[in-house]
Amino acid sequence: xxxxxxxxxxxxxxxxxxxxxxxxxxxxxxxxxxxxxxxxxxxxxxxxxxxxxxxxxxxxxxxxxxxxxxxxxxxxxxxxxxxxxxxxxxxxxxxxxxxxxxxxxxxxxxxxxxxxxxxxxxxxxxxxxxxxxxxxxxxxxxxxxxxxxxxxxxxxxxxxxxxxxxxxxxxxxxxxxxxxxxxxxxxxxxxxxxxxxxxxxxxxxxxxxxxxxxxxxxxxxxxxxxxxxxxxxxxxxxxxxxxxxxxxxxxxxxxxxxxxxxxxxxxxxxxxxxxxxxxxxxxxxxxxxxxxxxxxxxxxxxxxxxxxxxxxxxxxxxxxxxxxxxxxxxxxxxxxxxxxxxxxxxxxxxxxxxxxxxxxxxxxxxxxxxxxxxxxxxxxxxxxxxxxxxxxxxxxxxxxxxxxxxxxxxxxxxxxxxxxxxxxxxxxxxxxxxxxxxxxxxxxxxxxxxxxxxxxxxxxxxxxxxxxxxxxxxxxxxxxxxxxxxxxxxxxxxxxxxxxxxxxxxxxxxxxxxxxxxxxxxxxxxxxxxxxxxxxxxxxxxxxxxxxxxxxxxxxxxxxxxxxxxxxxxxxxxxxxxxxxxxxxxxxxxx
Amino acid sequence: xxxxxxxxxxxxxxxxxxxxxxxxxxxxxxxxxxxxxxxxxxxxxxxxxxxxxxxxxxxxxxxxxxxxxxxxxxxxxxxxxxxxxxxxxxxxxxxxxxxxxxxxxxxxxxxxxxxxxxxxxxxxxxxxxxxxxxxxxxxxxxxxxxxxxxxxxxxxxxxxxxxxxxxxxxxxxxxxxxxxxxxxxxxxxxxxxxxxxxxxxxxxxxxxxxx
Numbered sequence: 101x102x103x104x105x106x107x108x109x110x111x112x113x114x115x116x117x118x119x120x121x122x123x124x125x126x127x128x129x130x131x132x133x134x135x136x137x138x139x140x141x142x143x144x145x146x147x148x149x150x151x152x153x154x155x156x157x158x159x160x161x162x163x164x165x166x167x168x169x170x171x172x173x174x175x176x177x178x179x180x181x182x183x184x185x186x187x188x189x190x191x192x193x194x195x196x197x198x199x200x201x202x203x204x205x206x207x208x209x210x211x212x213x214x215x216x217x218x219x220x221x222x223x224x225x226x227x228x229x230x231x232x233x234x235x236x237x238x239x240x241x242x243x244x245x246x247x248x249x250x251x252x253x254x255x256x257x258x259x260x261x262x263x264x265x266x267x268x269x270x271x272x273x274x275x276x277x278x279x280x281x282x283x284x285x286x287x288x289x290x291x292x293x294x295x296x297x298x299x300x301x302x303x304x305x306x307x308x309x310x311x312x313x314x315x316x317x318x319x320x321x322x323x324x325x326x327x328x329x330x331x332x333x334x335x336x337x338x339x340x341x342x343x344x345x346x347x348x349x350x351x352x353x354x355x356x357x358x359x360x361x362x363x364x365x366x367x368x369x370x371x372x373x374x375x376x377x378x379x380x381x382x383x384x385x386x387x388x389x390x391x392x393x394x395x396x397x398x399x400x401x402x403x404x405x406x407x408x409x410x411x412x413x414x415x416x417x418x419x420x421x422x423x424x425x426x427x428x429x430x431x432x433x434x435x436x437x438x439x440x441x442x443x444x445x446x447x448x449x450x451x452x453x454x455x456x457x458x459x460x461x462x463x464x465x466x467x468x469x470x471x472x473x474x475x476x477x478x479x480x481x482x483x484x485x486x487x488x489x490x491x492x493x494x495x496x497x498x499x500x501x502x503x504x505x506x507x508x509x510x511x512x513x514x515x516x517x518x519x520x521x522x523x524x525x526x527x528x529x530x531x532x533x534x535x536x537x538x539x540x541x542x543x544x545x546x547x548x549x550x551x552x553x554x555x556x557x558x559x560x561x562x563x564x565x566x567x568x569x570x571x572x573x574x575x576x577x578x579x580x581x582x583x584x585x586x587x588x589x590x591x592x593x594x595x596x597x598x599x600x601x602x603x604x605x606x607x608x609x610x611x612x613x614x615x616x617x618x619x620x621x622x623x624x625x626x627x628x629x630x631x632x633x634x635x636x637x638x639x640x641x642x643x644x645x646x647x648x649x650x651x652x653x654x655x656x657x658x659x660x661x662x663x664x665x666x667x668x669x670x671x672x673x674x675x676x677x678x679x680x681x682x683x684x685x686x687x688x689x690x691x
Numbered sequence: 692x693x694x695x696x697x698x699x700x701x702x703x704x705x706x707x708x709x710x711x712x713x714x715x716x717x718x719x720x721x722x723x724x725x726x727x728x729x730x731x732x733x734x735x736x737x738x739x740x741x742x743x744x745x746x747x748x749x750x751x752x753x754x755x756x757x758x759x760x761x762x763x764x765x766x767x768x769x770x771x772x773x774x775x776x777x778x779x780x781x782x783x784x785x786x787x788x789x790x791x792x793x794x795x796x797x798x799x800x801x802x803x804x805x806x807x808x809x810x811x812x813x814x815x816x817x818x819x820x821x822x823x824x825x826x827x828x829x830x831x832x833x834x835x836x837x838x839x840x841x842x843x844x845x846x847x848x849x850x851x852x853x854x855x856x857x858x859x860x861x862x863x864x865x866x867x868x869x870x871x872x873x874x875x876x877x878x879x880x881x882x883x884x885x886x887x888x889x890x891x892x893x894x895x896x897x898x899x900x901x902x
Contacts, residue, residue, distance in 0.1 A: 220716040288727060292720045300716045326723065330731035334738075338829065347825035349738075364820045365747060370738055377734070 122218055122649055136222035137648045138207040141229050143539070145203030148229075152236050153196035157607050159188040168600025170581045178580040179267040182251030185578055186268075187243075189254030190276070193382060194283060195236055197524055201389040202287070202325065203232060205531060206294050206318045208539065212638035213315050215303025215656050215678075217649045219293040228293070231286030238279035245271040253578060255379070258350040258371050259363075262343045265356070274343065277336040284329045284336075294322045303637075305658030309413070310677070312636050312662040313406060316413050317392020320420045321385045327424070328381035335374040342366065372434055376427035383520050384423040388416055390527035391458055394480045396662070397530050398462055400634045401477035402469030403673060405663035408461045415454035415461075422451045432500045433507045441500040448498035452491070459488060470666065474632075475549035479530030482557040483523050490519025493568065508578070511571020514564045522560045529556070529613070536617070537631050541644045542624030548616040552609055559606035566595045635676045636662050714863050721867050725874050728837060732878050735830050739886055740895040742822050751823040752816045753889060760803035761883055767796030768876040771869040778862045786865065787852055793872065794845050797838055804835050830882055834875065841871050 125131050132140060163184050166176045176184075207225070211218050219225045242249040251267030252260055260266050261273055268276075298311070298319045311319075338349040342363070350371045351363035399406045406412060428436060428444040462484055471477065493515040497503045506512060529552070536544050571577075574587050582588055630639040642652040656678035664675035671685040742748065774789025808828065811817060819825060848864040885891050885898075 220713065221720065288724075292723055295723050296716050296720045300719055326727050327730050330727060331734050334731060334734055334833075337833075341825065341829065346819050347829075348820040348822055349825060349829075362820070365749075365822050366820075367742055367745070367822075370741060373741075374734065374738065 123222065124648060134226060136218070136226045138211050138219045138222070138225060139539075139646065139648075141225055142204050142207035144229050145199055145207060145232065148233055148236055149196050149200040149204060152191055152240070153200075154610075155240070156188045156191035156196060157610065159184040159191075161604060161607055163188065164600040164603045166580065168597045179251060180248065181580040182253070182578070183249045183267050183272070186251050186253050186256075187239075187249050191239070192521065193254065193386070194280070195239065197386045197521075197528075198287070198325070198382070199232060199283075200528060201386060201524070202294065202318060202322055203229065203290055205314075205389060205393065206290070206322065208535070209314055209638065210294055210297050210318060211301070212641070212646065212650055213312050213636055214298060214301060215306050215637050215651070215658060216297055216301040217651065217655070220296050220301050221293050224289045225293045228286045228290035231282055231289065235279045235282035235286060238275050238282060242268065242272045242275035242279075245275065247272055250276045255372075255375060256339070257375075258339060258342065258366075258368050259352065259354060259361075262339060262351070263354065263356060263361070274340060277340050280336045281333060284333045287325060287329060291322045291326045294318065295326070303655045303658060306637075306677075309410065310658060310661045312392075313395035313409070313412055313416075314389070314392040314636075316416050317388045317390070317395075320416045321388040324381045324388070324420050324423060325385045328378045328385070330378075331374045332378040335371055335378075339371070369431075369434060372431050373427070376430045377424070379430060380427040381420075381423045383516075384419055386520055386524050388420065390483065390524040391416060391419075393531045394483050394527050395458075395462065395465075396636070397476050397480040397527075397534055398465050398469075399663050399665060400534070400632050401472045401474050401480065402466050403472070403665045404465055404469040405661075405665055406461065407464035407467075408457070409661065409663065411457055412461055415457045418454040419451060422447060422454070426451060429498055429500075429503070432503050438500075445498055445500045449495065452495065452498075455491060459484065459491075474533075475544070475546060475553060476530040476534035476632075478550065478553045478557075479526045479533065482553065483526040483530065486518055486526060486557075486560070487523040490515060490517075490523055494519060506571060508576055509571035510567050510575045510577055513577045514567035514571060517567075518560075518564050522564065526557070529553070532617075534632065535638075536620070537627030537644075538638055538641075539645055540621055540624070541627055542620050543627045543631060544620045544624060545616050548612055552613045552616065555609040556606055559602050559609070562602035563599050563606065566599055570595055630676075633674050635660075635664055635674050637677055640676050640678050717863070717867065718870075721870060725871070728874070728878070731833070732830075732882065735826070735833070736882070736885060736895070739826050739830070740892075740898070742826070743892050744896060748892075749821050749823060751821070751827050751887070752811070752814055753887070754807050754810055756803060756807045756810060757883060757887055760800050760807065761879065763796050763803060764800045764876055764879055767793045767800060768869075768872045770796060771865070771872045775862075775865050775869045778858070778865050781858070783852070783858075786861075790845070790849055790852065790865065790868075793868075794842065794849065797842060797845070797872075801835055801838060804831055807831070827887065830886065834879055834882065837875055837878075841868065841875065844868060844871070 123136050125135070131137075135141060135144070162173075162176060163181065165173055166181055207219070210216075239249075247268050247270050249268045250256065250261065250272040252269075252273065256273070256276070262269055266273075298315060302308075302311075335350075338347070341347040342349055342351045346362055348363045348366035350368050351361065351366035352368065353364040354361035395406050395412060425447040426444055428440060429448045432441055432444075466481075493511070497506060497512065497515055533544055533549055536542070570592055573589065573592055575582060575592055582592070627644065629641065629644040632639070637651075637656055637658070638646070640656060641650055657680075658677045659680055660675065660677055662677055664670075664677075666673060667675060669686050671687055675684055770789045770793035772789075774786045774793060777783070777785035777789055808831070811824065811827065817824060844864075845868050848861065848868055851864070852861055885895055
């Protein structure tokens with residue numbers, strides 16, 4: 101690697117980064133519909149993901165109505181309750197969070213933050229979105245087919261998922277599986293773009309160890325997704341074949357209602373292994389972008405460099421690698437060899453080490469920082485609390501001996517909602533409040549933002565804290581009604597009512613957020629190009645919102661890492677990555 | 692103590708020695724894609740091995756035709772290697788011959804695989820509920836689909852090698868096709884050698900760490 105000390109007298113070589121030929125459309129359709137601009141594609145991804153996410157939000161309301169006030173609503177029956185549970189889970193994990201973090205934030209931020217004009221394969225990037233949209237439409241179509249969507253739970257375990265008697269066991273499950281296959285094909289197109297853009301299209305001076313942690317998080321999550329999704333892909337295809345052609349990959353010989361099923365020799369456990377070989381990295385596919393983004397939010401809004409940058413990068417890499425070695429901790433009750441349980445419990449607990457390093461570093465970044473309690477900062481701090489709480493219950497569930505009695509209880513539901521639903525979604529909100537000014541040129545309304553934060557943050561604790569206690573009492577998950585079970589006290593019903601009311605309120609507040617997004621787009625305060633005084637390249641574009649090509653006639657040259665905030669001996673509170681040393685005003689010679 | 696703001700400030704690192712061209716990007720993208728495909732087939736091999744370990748495993752009958760198909764696929768890879776060798780030496784006619792031969796051999800291979808499907812389907816052993824047979828159709832089908840996708844890229848390359856063309860671009864395309872074909876040949880050799888050429892249960896289980 102060549103290094104050139106740069107000062108005013110030093111010659112900087114001409115651009116080594118090859119200018120990409122961008123397709124500049126003239127029509128509205130070319131610019132905003134069949135767009136090849138990563139920023140527009142990002143917005144398309146985000147709108148689609150949030151749209152389908154709202155459907156999943158409504159489904160969660162309906163589920164909670166049944167749990168809080170059983171037998172009060174005629175439109176909820178045991179079958180469609182299971183369908184709502186299944187669709188809620190799958191939509192939130194795959195079609196909202198994965199798509200929003202990688203397709204949404206990945207597309208918007210990667211080219212801007214690495215100093216590229218666009219993704220390296222803009223056309224493939226565009227196709228990626230349209231395949232994703234097709235997958236979403238297929239999934240949505242399952243609400244309207246005979247038998248409705250699948251009710252097999254988001255894990256889609258066979259033989260139940262494709263056996264008669266399970267809701268949606270004919271068309272619903274097929275549409276789900278085909279939709280997943282298309283989602284994975286679309287994601288692979290996008291994922292190749294994200295990885296190659298980070299590795300290949302960084303501007304001059306942007307070394308890997310100068311990348312903002314947001315890019316590191318999204319990059320590593322994409323690598324995980326590229327390596328994990330094939331497991332879901334093959335299992336989806338194998339299950340479709342079991343259902344349609346009568347193969348027996350997963351389906352054992354079954355007698356149902358006195359009749360032979362026609363299958364023989366399949367192994368349902370094989371599906372569980374394949375599913376969780378994808379499913380556990382999926383947790384980190386959602387978490388790693390959140391880790392990266394929250395690091396940048398904390399640094400910018402505490403006006404302090406991120407603590408332990410290199411450690412943060414290696415922690416992301418270590419978490420990514422370890423995430424492939426823990427999948428069977430989701431299968432402790434599947435009858436596995438206890439030695440396997442011991443192995444997977446150990447690897448699971450080892451992940452706590454790099455994860456704890458990250459949490460300590462976030463807290464140390466805040467330590468003696470000039471903390472601005474802006475809305476993005478509130479969400480970032482809310483994330484730290486929630487992630488710690490969710491992570492701690494993960495220590496319970498990671499231990500096989502503790503996990504077995506808690507399996508399939510509400511404790512599990514409370515744990516994974518805290519750690520991989522609420523925590524990442526708080527980061528999504530923080531990130532939207534943070535980057536909305538760059539995307540639209542206007543600030544989101546601060547008062548509405550704070551209202552949105554406090555109700556969401558406190559409300560989720562009203563929902564999920566009591567849920568842990570329900571789980572410890574033995575209240576099972578996925579049950580339409582717990583009925584008159586002896587070991588569940590009457591107080592559990594009061595807790596369920598409480599949780600439902602909190603969930604309805606938290607859900608409703610998201611409408612305030614949507615209102616804020618729309619209102620601010622037209623009436624919000626103009627933001628200027630860099631309202632947070634941030635150092636990273638996306639805030640240094642000549643236009644806000646950035647135009648196609650991002651950086652005007654010349655690409656930026658990077659002189660420093662992304663975290664020069666409150667540098668000792670420097671006048672400015674922050675030094676953008678592309679500011680050369682000669683333009684930095686120093687108050688003394690000390691650095 | 693590392694203080695990134697001190698040594699890093701004002702240093703413009705990473706100049707010039709990183710190939711940032713779109714060709715390098717395409718090559719990297721193909722390699723990343725091949726990693727994804729490798730994971731896909733590795734998982735299928737592990738699933739196959741895991742299923743083999745059960746006592747009720749009934750192996751699929753062996754098809755001699757697969758040996759011939761393997762030989763044809765090797766020929767297609769050799770032909771592409773020849774095309775790559777030729778384009779690097781500026782021998783365009785030889786490159787065209789190599790390209791066309793590779794395509795022809797690949798079509799013959801795919802045709803041979805379909806014949807193998809039909810042979811197996813006509814046997815008395817054929818039973819769709821036998822996982823060995825279902826795996827055979829699934830794995831050969833997925834491998835064939837990847838080759839079909841390769842033929843699309845091959846077709847785009849062949850369409851450009853007549854008349855005036857940019858030699859550097861064609862060389863790049865031929866190199867990518869060659870890499871892809873070699874990879875899929877490697878995948879097929881592993882699949883055929885481990886799964887479809889006899890009962891290699893012991894080897895498989897040792898490889899997968901099951902025994």
